[in-house]
Amino acid sequence: MGGAVDDGGGGELDVFDAGRCGGGGYELGVAVGRRFGEAIRSRMSGDAVLRRRLLPFASTAPGRALVDALRDANRARYPRYWDEMVGTADGSGVPLLHELLPFITEEEDQHHHREDEAAAVAADADDDCSDVLIVGESAAIAAHNEDANVALLGHTYVVKATSPDGSSSFTAYTYAGELPTCAFGFNSNGVAFTLDSVPPASGEVVAGAIARNFVSRDLLEATSLEDAMNRVSSPAMSVGHSYNLMDVRRRRIVNVETASGNRFSVREAAAAPFFHANMYRHLQVNQEKALSLLGDTADDKYPIYMTGPTLYTLCTVLVDLDEATMTIYKGNPKNRDAVRDSRKAHDWGNNGSSSKKVINWEICATKTAYAKSKTM
Template sequence: MAADEPWLPCLHVKTRRGYELGHAIGKWFRGLIHSRFASDPALHSELLPFAATEDGEKLVAALTSANREQFPVYFEELRGTADGAEVPFIQVFLINMRKEIAPFLATPIKREKVGEADQCSTILLNTESLAVIAHNEDADVSLLNHAYLVHAEFEDGLSFVAYTYAGELPSCAFGFNSHGVVFTLNAVPLAPEEAVAGGICRNFISRDLLEASNHRDALKRVCLSNRSVGHNYNIMDTNEGKMMTVEAASKGRWSVKEIGAEPFFHANMHRCADRYSKLSRDDMLSLLGDTTDEPYPVYMQGPKLVTLCTAVFDLYVLSCTIFQGNPEKQVVYSTLPLTLPWS
């Protein structure tokens, strides 16, 4: 990243859904997408070679058919991103489907290299005095400086803001829309035998979540019986004051918990742990910045996984605050209003 480039660049675009939105994103962030794809640890060594095998071709065809049929507009958005960035569509497709492909690779080493859990952590609290979702966005170290914000506005009045990994659909991380729906995402990987070949991809589901009209609609969009692999969705409805966490797995399995006055911590496993009797906003940031457990720190600093940023969504202030570096130090990069569209 050049010294004069922003740490987290943002594209604000008024456009139509589908190919036009994707093309605008791909063209604007062409350099970041090329850089990310060149440095990705698995794209060229594992994903592309697998896609060229007989088994890989069958899986790619099944994923293509299922996701294009269920989400044709978002599939065209991917095509637009590839064309705008001037990269082969197969590379964009594989990057977006990596977690759905990983369970079907030949060896555990290959599966771990492609689909290792991005160990995001989220704290949720919903009381009369403090209602916050605080989230660490963790990922492979290759994604450092390979993310951006997409602020899209559509002709029907919907708009959203989404933290987006270069070359992927908005958003596999966190976002919010003009209907007052806020979400953060955590990995909850399944055992390989639990994955459904040719199911619906996480990235398409979370892209669809950006269209949700309220928390009830959001639940319908994430609780799909035909998904390929599992994921966790932490959802806030700013209009109705609701907050919940959803763990969704393949084969029509999901669990929904409404968040109240008891602080709730979600890590990257199919379990919810480490409840605390009372937390302030500062306590949350301190917890998300904790590095005391060296093998499994909450705030990650490499060598494999890193915390890219921390985002705090405040229901009462109606803001999204993005912190750069360890959140315990409270270095604010940007504070975004949750009320859209922005004037």
């Protein structure tokens, strides 16, 4: 079963429940690749950064060496997720190299001179996500804008899957052709997260080390907040990343910023909310104001809610820890006339106990992109 809503980009946000897939990850990858093969092929063929920079670089001697090192390091540390990526490539008919190369954009940057500002903006499209984190007496929420390059507009979907042993499950907003997820997701253990890129300083990148997307895929398996923190802070990361980790059952939100060289810092959200857009600023906001902030377009040059021509806000996600909901907003979230396509569409992970607090999820579309439902 699945559903879809208009994603505001001329396509639909499809939801695919892969169920319980056996094997070492390959079966799940094949299922996702087959289900979203058209979207994956379309994304890869229209991705200017992949076509103009990454593929040409991969054909050079330094590029081949970097790709080989990246492959060996990540396959050794995360063999199941590597098999999952191979399965996605096989299922979609896309070359494995095309799926792997988006993982090394930051590493490649150390080897390749950018020819113009537009190329730099396109390459760093995933650096522009914004977050508002609040944990107080009246609210415990995380609101997040998922910003990306134009190539991803209409090329995202939601993957739901259950572990081979049936003990846990996850829901993840996923970029076409990539592992779940470099964006946001949650699992049946009450762990949820959103992600933000942290651009590395010169000399900070460790070539051929652990790629961010493998670490965030591993987050979907976290059994607790502490386990999630350990998963993001222990690997020998190639580049840094910012993780907003949530414990729905214990009403906690923790931001963990990592860097290469096994460095990390931790900050727990409290009654004084903070805003993340590659920096932190204290704010006094509630849920309504958080969505309004993430929908702001007042600054023509640097809007928080982006509508092109190069960078787009693909969606806004709101995680409400008290209500145990994750809501995806398609269209500007500050509009008060949001139309809900799915109300608490699925409970993840009672695991036989009604006392456990589980996360529900919703998809909303504003009047600028009315939702249309269908059954698959």
